[in-house]
Amino acid sequence: MTAALFNPIKLGQLTLANRIVMPPMTRSRASQPNDNANEIMATYYAQRSSAGLVIGEGTQISPMAKGYAWTPGIYSDKQLSGWKKVTDAVHANNGIMFAQLWHVGRVTHPDNINGQQPISSSAIKADNVKVFVDGGDNNPGFVDVVEPREMTKADIQQVVAQFKQASLNAIKAGFDGIELHAANGYLINQFIDSESNHRTDEYGGSLTNRLRFLDEVISAMVEAIGSDKIGVRLAPLTTLNGTVDATPELTYTAAAKLLNQHNIAYIHIAEADWDDAPVMSTEFKQALREAFNGIMIYAGKYTTQRAVSAIESGLADMIAFGRAFVANPDLPARIKHGQAWAKHNPETLFGGDEKGLTDYPVFS
Incomplete structure (x- = not known):
């Protein structure tokens, strides 16, 4: 029954x-004060390296790109050294x-950004959005x-250059490639979506400009x-972060x-996954499939059966399991053998230490 996933x-x-x-999940465990990846993060990712892709x-x-306390950076030498511990641990387990x-x-x-005013496509405050x-x-x-x-325009050029340098830094730190976060209401999404971009220059207005x-x-x-080392995450229907x-x-x-x-x-689609979220239609997924020749990854409350069906339908090539990977370091084995999935503790998702990060057991 699960062969399509393997x-x-x-x-x-x-x-x-x-x-x-x-998939990417903020866990806010970077070492302070310099937002460095560290040993417990290396253990966490290595435990989950049986995924086809981590x-x-x-x-x-x-520093200006940071939204939340204790998230890791990839712009300083110390941060790169921290990430090298992580990628070495994943590669030691034959992970990618x-x-x-x-x-x-x-x-x-x-x-979170050294007292600076945040930057965006337009001077529009996101409604009802909090950060920690x-x-x-x-x-x-x-x-x-x-x-x-x-x-x-100078800001835009600077951020483009920072994304370029961060890509080089990621490869230097041992990553096999990078995913550009263009989803969930963050900066690139703020340019793409019509209601957060009210610019009147070549970066706003028409769809081509956005x-x-x-x-x-x-x-x-x-x-x-x-190009072969790059994926992009998009979230067409989510209204996250306004x-x-x-x-x-x-x-x-x-x-x-x-x-x-x-x-x-690849393109990695984050489907809206809250209780009354809009459903992404088969027609929409078919249109994306026809528009893009690379690998299509989907994420959003997938069960084993839904995942298998999505791949067998031809609309998806890979499926990401978010919260399930928090509490199930051996998730691929559990899927393969039809074993139960443990539930995560929401209290330990963000910040803290090993508790709720690296102490979830494998199936016994």
């Missing part, structure tokens, strides 16, 4: 052992790991985001590390066509 698959130049993906948690490309590179844009607070900051007592406090300033920033970032990354698009099917089919022109390795 056929090997080519991803760029890589051959993956199975179709199961561990994608690291969202990792900021610069990509880094997820992000810039949160407006989804932050000055306390380090109050200095290891106890995160949730605060409202603030109004960002609209990015100048996709220009994505295009420039991908172009820079491809130049740096090659980003909404008026015509998501049109917008994201166009985004898929654009990414296809760059010949990148």
Whole structure:
């Protein structure tokens, strides 16, 4: 019944052992004060390296790119050394790991970015969005985001250059490739979606203009590390962090066509997964499949049966299991043998130590 999930698959130049993906999940365990990846993160990812592809948690490309307390960076030598521990541990278990590179844009607070005002496509505050900051007592406090300033063209060029350098840094740190975070309301998503981008220059207005920033970032990354080492995460129907698009099917089919022109390795679709979320239609998935020739990964409350059906239908090539990987380090084996999945403890998702990170047992 699960055979579809265990056929090997080519991803760029890589051959993956199975179709199961561990997607990026913020866990906020980076060492302070410098947001370095560390030994407990190395243990955590190594435990889960039987996934065909492991994608690291969202990792900021610069100090200004940081949205939440205790998330890791990938712009300093110490941060690269920390990530090298992680990638070495994953590779020692024959795992394959990509880094997820992000810039949160407006989804932050000055306390997380050295007192600076956040930047975004437009000077529009995200409604009803909170982020957590380090109050200095290891106890995160949730605060409202603030109004960002609209990015100048110089800002845009600087961030494109930072994404390019972060891609080079990821390869230097031992990652097998990178995933660009263009989903869930963060900076690139703020340019793409119509309701968060009110610019009147070549980066706003028309769909072509709203996709220009994505295009420039991908172009820079491809130049740096090659298209075969790059994936992009998109979230067409989510309204997370206040980003909404008026015509998501049109917008994201166009985004898929654009990414296809760059010949990148994969697109990773985050389906909206809250209780009354909009459902992504089969027609929409078919349109994305026709627009993009690479690997299609889907994530969002997948069960084993739904995952198998998605791959057998031809609409998906790989399936990512988010929360399930938190509590089940041996998830691929559990899927293969029809074993029960443990439930995660929501209290230990963000911040803290090994508890709720590396102490979940394998199936016995």
